[in-house]
Amino acid sequence: MTLAPTPARRGRAATLLVLTALLISTVGDEIALVALALRGADQSGLTSVVSAQMLAGLLPGILLGGPIGRIVDRHRADAVLGVTLALECLVAAAAAAVADGVVLLVATMLLLGALGAVAQTCVMALVPQLFPESGVQLRVNGVMESMRNAGYVVGPLAAGLLSAHGGTGLALAADAGTFAVALPAVPVISLWLARAAGPVSETAGADDDVAAENTATTAKTEGGLRTGLALLWAGAQRRTTLTTIVVTVAATSGINVLLPFFTEDVPGGRATYGLVLAVWSVGLVLGPFALRGRLARRPTATTAVLATTVIGLAYLVVGARPLVPLMLTACLFGGMANAVQNVALRTYVMSDCPPDVRGRVGAAYGATLQSSVAVGFALAGLVPADWARWGIVAGGAVGFAAGTVGWSRGRARSLTPMPDEDVPLIPGQVAAGGRS
Incomplete structure (x- = not known):
């Protein structure tokens, strides 16, 4: 058998x-x-x-x-x-x-x-x-x-x-x-x-089945991106977390545009540029394995915000002290923090989302991050090539400051008793909670 x-x-x-x-x-x-x-x-x-x-x-x-x-x-x-x-x-x-x-x-x-x-x-x-x-x-x-x-x-x-x-x-x-x-x-x-869904019970009443089907249909057809964004940003903690991430991503994504110009004045030139990208990529692969022990037990929103602080600090070090060994070390930890941020934020959004709206919330999540990246690319285009180093320093500083402020606000909220902030997501449903 x-x-x-x-x-x-x-x-x-x-x-x-x-x-x-x-x-x-x-x-x-x-x-x-x-x-x-x-x-x-x-x-x-x-x-x-x-x-x-x-x-x-x-x-x-x-x-x-x-x-x-x-x-x-x-x-x-x-x-x-x-x-x-x-x-x-x-x-x-x-x-x-x-x-x-x-x-x-x-x-x-x-x-x-x-x-x-x-x-x-x-x-x-x-x-x-x-x-x-x-x-x-x-x-x-x-x-x-x-x-x-x-x-x-x-x-x-x-x-x-x-x-x-x-x-x-x-x-x-x-x-x-x-x-x-x-x-x-x-x-x-x-x-x-x-x-995983299991067999559907045949003893359920026909009226209940019709009501459930109507509710599901309404939930699945109402709204689009605006609805997804409203659900994604519902609740004070989610707004604080996402605002921190959006500001950091916009501030640091433009650094990708500035790095080729910056590394022209660094020993090794183009070779150093390639090495920086490779080391950051290694950090991206290794980063999720750091989610063990105490870090894994932290609320995912807090972990995501802390990771943004490390990303900003890494870029700040790269621009402030353009010494190749120091730059590569900063990029390794920055890449690891980048991956931790992605994992923690994605888990936070997934675990705090009702099943019937996951598609719209997931699409809104992707659109939000990609819009932040696009803003960063556009802002970097305004920086003269000769100012690339200071653009990197500014982007890293903004990311570090945003992460620090976001973490401080999140910590203050966790230490202060707050009323229940759950908000209706769709007719007849309420969010599972604003905390991970």
Whole structure:
């Protein structure tokens, strides 16, 4: 007789499968980004074309947050994820064959950016379904973050090697293959979700069934991005946490634009620039493993805010003391804090969100962070190249100050008895609470 797998075994197997699919698809995302950028540079010879491609990949997550959230809430997230992976495979394959002109290259980035935003929203909705407990979510999100960041390291390397030996067409064909390989994970995830839901009782009253169906339909169809943003920012603690994150991300994301100019005056020049990015990426992979012991037991909102303080301090050190060993040490800890912030904030949002609105809240979460990144990029464009170092110092200082103020306010709130601040999320529902 074959024994059914225990919930613990199913959980471990589901984790491994989701992580493997995530790593493969993230590698695919990065291969597409690098390959299309290289093709755009070769075809046009203009930096403006590559810049337009980068913005085209970023904008759909901001502008289409409402429709994406409604799609994920209205339909099963696993089914939407399966369709999304299949479409990404088709778009990448088509790009390998026909995306040669500037318009087609930008359009391809728009399509892949939109599909990537849908996939990320699906993952945010699926993780709480597979792992309902907040503590387990934190561990799973930590490992997922490491796997995703490993994909950010492997993807560009693979794209560079493939493009060098077979052109960007080979790289894009390999990109399509990564999505095809990740696709079989979806029906297995669907099976586990069905088992976790259990059989539906046939003794329930018909009136109750109709009422429940009507309520669910209303919850899943009302509102879009505005609704998701309202839910995401509901409650004083969530507003404090998210404001801190948004300010820090806007202040520090522009540093990515300034770093190439800054490192021209640092020993090693371009080589140092590459080393800084590589060390930060290593920190991104290692960071989630720091979520152990006391740090794992802290409220996730507090952990996210503390991590923003470390990120700001790391950039402040990089700009203030441009000594290569010190810069690399700061980047290692900054990358680790960056990953911890991502994990803690994502868990905070997931664990504090009713099931029927996870899609809209997840889309609003992505749109909020991407908007902050876009603001940082725009502000960095106003800084003269000769002032790059002081722009980095200013961005790091703002991030450090925002994190310190946010942590102080959060600590003051935790020490002061506060009234219940739960607020209605949708008709007939109330938030699970403003604290992690």
